[in-house]
Amino acid sequence: MLRKLGVTLLSGAALVLGACSSSSTPDLCSGVAAPCVAFPTGTAASTVTAAFNGTVAANTTFVFGSGTFAFDNTLNLPLVTGMKITGAGIDTTTLDFSGQTAGAGGIHAADGTQNITFSGFTVKNPKGDGIDVKSGVGVYFNKVKVIWTAADNTTHGSYALYPVNSTNVLIDGCVVIGSRDAGLYVGQSKTIIVRNSTVSQSVAGIEIEASSDADVYDNEAFNNTGGILVFALPGLSDPSGNHGTKNVRVYNNNVHDNNTLNFGAAGTTVAAVPAGSGILVIAATNVEVYGNNISNNDAVAFAFVSYCLLDLASSPNFCETLPNPIDPVFNPLGSSAWVHDNTFSGNGGSPHLTNAAGQVQLFGALLFQIKSAFPSSTISELLWDGIGGPGYAPPTGTATSGTPPNPLAYWQKNGASATFGNLNFQGGLVPDPANPVPDTTALRFDVADFTWPGTPTANPPGFPLPAVTVPGA
Amino acid sequence: MDQRLFRSVGLLVGGALLALGCGGSNSTPSCTPVSGKAEPFPTLDAWCQVSMVGGDVVPNPGVTPYNLNTPLFSDYAVKRRTVWMPPGASATYDGENVFTFPEGTVLTKSFGLPDDVRKAQPVVQWVETRVMWLTGGEWHAVSYTWDQAQTKATVAPGGGVYPKTIIGPDGSTLDAQYLVPQANQCSQCHASNSVTTLIGPKARNLNRDLTYPDGTTENQLAHWTRLGLLTGAPDPSAAPRLPVWNDPSTGTLDQRARAYLESNCAHCHSPGGDAKNSALFLSTFVTDAYSYGVCKKPVAAGGGTGNLLYDIVPGQPDASIMVHRLGSTDPSVAMPQIGRSVVDQAGLQLIEDWIASLPGSCP
Numbered sequence: 119m120l121r122k123l124g125v126t127l128l129s130g131a132a133l134v135l136g137a138c139s140s141s142s143t144p145d146l147c148s149g150v151a152a153p154c155v156a157f158p159t160g161t162a163a164s165t166v167t168a169a170f171n172g173t174v175a176a177n178t179t180f181v182f183g184s185g186t187f188a189f190d191n192t193l194n195l196p197l198v199t200g201m202k203i204t205g206a207g208i209d210t211t212t213l214d215f216s217g218q219t220a221g222a223g224g225i226h227a228a229d230g231t232q233n234i235t236f237s238g239f240t241v242k243n244p245k246g247d248g249i250d251v252k253s254g255v256g257v258y259f260n261k262v263k264v265i266w267t268a269a270d271n272t273t274h275g276s277y278a279l280y281p282v283n284s285t286n287v288l289i290d291g292c293v294v295i296g297s298r299d300a301g302l303y304v305g306q307s308k309t310i311i312v313r314n315s316t317v318s319q320s321v322a323g324i325e326i327e328a329s330s331d332a333d334v335y336d337n338e339a340f341n342n343t344g345g346i347l348v349f350a351l352p353g354l355s356d357p358s359g360n361h362g363t364k365n366v367r368v369y370n371n372n373v374h375d376n377n378t379l380n381f382g383a384a385g386t387t388v389a390a391v392p393a394g395s396g397i398l399v400i401a402a403t404n405v406e407v408y409g410n411n412i413s414n415n416d417a418v419a420f421a422f423v424s425y426c427l428l429d430l431a432s433s434p435n436f437c438e439t440l441p442n443p444i445d446p447v448f449n450p451l452g453s454s455a456w457v458h459d460n461t462f463s464g465n466g467g468s469p470h471l472t473n474a475a476g477q478v479q480l481f482g483a484l485l486f487q488i489k490s491a492f493p494s495s496t497i498s499e500l501l502w503d504g505i506g507g508p509g510y511a512p513p514t515g516t517a518t519s520g521t522p523p524n525p526l527a528y529w530q531k532n533g534a535s536a537t538f539g540n541l542n543f544q545g546g547l548v549p550d551p552a553n554p555v556p557d558t559t560a561l562r563f564d565v566a567d568f569t570w571p572g573t574p575t576a577n578p579p580g581f582p583l584p585a586v587t588v589p590g591a
Numbered sequence: 592m593d594q595r596l597f598r599s600v601g602l603l604v605g606g607a608l609l610a611l612g613c614g615g616s617n618s619t620p621s622c623t624p625v626s627g628k629a630e631p632f633p634t635l636d637a638w639c640q641v642s643m644v645g646g647d648v649v650p651n652p653g654v655t656p657y658n659l660n661t662p663l664f665s666d667y668a669v670k671r672r673t674v675w676m677p678p679g680a681s682a683t684y685d686g687e688n689v690f691t692f693p694e695g696t697v698l699t700k701s702f703g704l705p706d707d708v709r710k711a712q713p714v715v716q717w718v719e720t721r722v723m724w725l726t727g728g729e730w731h732a733v734s735y736t737w738d739q740a741q742t743k744a745t746v747a748p749g750g751g752v753y754p755k756t757i758i759g760p761d762g763s764t765l766d767a768q769y770l771v772p773q774a775n776q777c778s779q780c781h782a783s784n785s786v787t788t789l790i791g792p793k794a795r796n797l798n799r800d801l802t803y804p805d806g807t808t809e810n811q812l813a814h815w816t817r818l819g820l821l822t823g824a825p826d827p828s829a830a831p832r833l834p835v836w837n838d839p840s841t842g843t844l845d846q847r848a849r850a851y852l853e854s855n856c857a858h859c860h861s862p863g864g865d866a867k868n869s870a871l872f873l874s875t876f877v878t879d880a881y882s883y884g885v886c887k888k889p890v891a892a893g894g895g896t897g898n899l900l901y902d903i904v905p906g907q908p909d910a911s912i913m914v915h916r917l918g919s920t921d922p923s924v925a926m927p928q929i930g931r932s933v934v935d936q937a938g939l940q941l942i943e944d945w946i947a948s949l950p951g952s953c954p
Binding site: 164190197220252272306383 | 748750752865867868886890891900929932
């Protein structure tokens with residue numbers, strides 16, 4: 119059961135409990151269902167911290183007034199069901215962690231929190247992540263901003279919103295600026311919506327990682343290294359076998375100008391993302407990508423690739439021995455991507471050879487190499503690495519029509535034309551570490567860059583996604 | 592320099608509530624230790640578990656002190672631990688997990704910061720005494736912070752940061768920002784699958800001799816058994832024993848390094864812990880080298896990687912994220928995430944030596 123810590127709060131006037139009101143300040147709890155705790159403008163962080171560490175009843179709403187509240191330690195939340203933490207508005211209330219000396223991250227929810235809502239405030243300059251929620255059930259972020267402001271973006275924190283190992287996650291109307299990893303990140307989770315949100319100046323804009331049943335729609339991702347990522351990773355611990363990422367829809371998003379040189383820390387997953395990436399789907403299954411505007415991303419508009427490509431820096435590559443003993447359950451190959459009705463413009467014209475630190479980055483360098491080999495054309499709008507599943511026979515020709523080349527993946531478009539490229543990486547994947555810019559001959563990759571001419575023959579039926587139910591949403 | 596203000600965010604507590612039990616706090620009290628209720632007492636005195644005597648936090652009569660073979664590092668804090676159970680009650684032995692304690696059990700752990708780590712008898716400023724107690728079948732936890740005069744400790748659920756200048760083992764001046772945890776922060780380490788739990792009192796960590804206040808020396812498992820505090824324990828020679836991390840006579844380099852990692856990391860880095868999403872598991876029971884970090888890529892480290900690729904690169908401590916994070920004091924990088932603001936130089940050296948000794952290489 120939950121730890122219940124009871125300490126009677128006897129501190130003073132700054133705390134407005136329940137329906138009580140202060141005569142000189144607006145009653146922040148007015149119209150808010152009890153129990154409600156108000157932190158009027160100017161309330162000391164120590165008072166805020168004490169309130170969260172005192173007796174907190176289920177379904178308590180904490181209301182911050184306008185202005186800035188400065189913290190020197192992570193704000194740790196109690197394990198209480200149904201809490202709402204709200205501010206006066208996304209740009210009106212700021213929890214400022216610029217002077218943080220203890221704790222890693224801005225707000226840390228207790229492991230296993232149920233039905234928690236964050237709404238209407240900004241978290242500024244946290245050391246580490248913005249808001250962490252681990253093993254949550256019912257996690258709702260509504261109009262929350264996380265921003266890092268230091269000029270040197272390598273000093274920024276990692277993840278802005280970080281629900282992980284959670285179920286029923288809704289991120290709605292949120293804003294992230296400057297994450298050194300993924301801005302809006304949902305990992306090892308299930309039943310997810312990310313919508314109406316904006317991420318910029320981050321390494322990864324929106325990332326769905328090792329998760330299932332997710333809808334990502336009506337978002338804007340721009341000026342990041344990569345706009346929207348749908349990833350699966352090996353080596354995770356979820357005993358349910360949820361290593362893979364599956365059943366994800368990415369639609370009606372505006373993914374543009376994601377050309378910020380990669381400033382992620384080496385060793386992180388996102389450090390392998392080429393600058394100029396629109397939407398990347400890696401080792402995922404059942405992914406539908408449609409209705410997105412994908413424009414002016416310098417490297418590639420959309421890529422559907424295996425984990426092998428993400429692991430280019432390793433020797434041997436993860437894919438050289440399958441099943442890999444590190445994680446025999448993990449399938450590094452994606453399948454069943456259905457990509458249609460997206461709008462492309464101005465993508466793939468100038469991939470970057472290096473990251474922000476000037477280091478050659480293999481995935482990006484690969485695209486750079488391709489572009490160099492075909493100076494008069496751009497990187498295909500739909501790019502596939504050509505790595506199929508066991509028993510997969512690579513296509514023999516470069517021109518393919520009608521049936522998609524990978525039996526595990528469906529590539530289709532309805533309406534406007536798009537270019538399709540097959541990197542044809544079915545073998546000999548690993549580049550020579552001493553010569554990190556891939557040698558096209560040695561690698562045997564074969565760019566089949568052509569316009570997909572066919573009419574869809576059989577659309578995959580898609581897959582049902584359960585509705586995300588979050589109280590108050 | 593030690594007397595800088597403790598930035599406490601403790602709560603105001605009515606003075607009338609302070610008059611429970613103990614009298615003067617510089618002498619052995621005449622009170623009787625008590626179990627806790629759902630709400631903590633407003634002062635440490637009210638528990639009657641420990642007293643400040645001669646500048647040290649000592650157990651009251653009937654309260655049993657204990658030590659651990661390999662403890663958590665906490666900014667070089669000196670620690671005093673006690674256990675007390677209601678008369679007639681006893682804990683049940685477990686060879687792997689924390690003992691099962693009876694309803695009403697109270698444990699305390701006091702933290703004092705030394706002026707100079709090199710001194711055998713440093714001047715210690717006592718900062719806090721944490722109390723964990725079992726009531727209604729649930730563990731509760733809160734900290735009491737000591738006043739400047741070292742005479743009274745008052746409940747401080749909001750925690751606080753205590754700046755302290757410490758002379759480190761190499762003679763360098765360390766500016767510790769000692770963290771008294773918020774009550775909610777307790778669960779970051781003390782929760783397993785969202786249930787508050789103890790960390791230290793496991794057979795393998797208690798299986799050692801201790802010299803008790805009456806001058807006698809006895810193995811702690813035998814002592815607890817003899818006092819009736821513990822049932823079901825085998826002879827200490829048949830019980831598991833964790834090495835003392837910095838005593839080579841107690842274990843191999845590998846065993847001592849793994850013990851250090853267990854005591855400092857495994858409360859989060861376990862399948863039910865706060866860092867389960869990392870899939871890096873550091874209890875001594877983990878035998879799969881990948882699971883304890885060898886050639887394991889980080890999952891959720893963000894900028895904490897320090898631009899390094901693997902948690903542990905055999906033979907290359909400087910290329911290992913684990914060393915980078917144990918050696919950092921940046922809150923966004925440092926491990927453990929809370930409770931350490933200065934580097935444990937000897938502990939770091941142990942892990943470096945261990946990684947240097949590991950064979951193999953990473954992809």
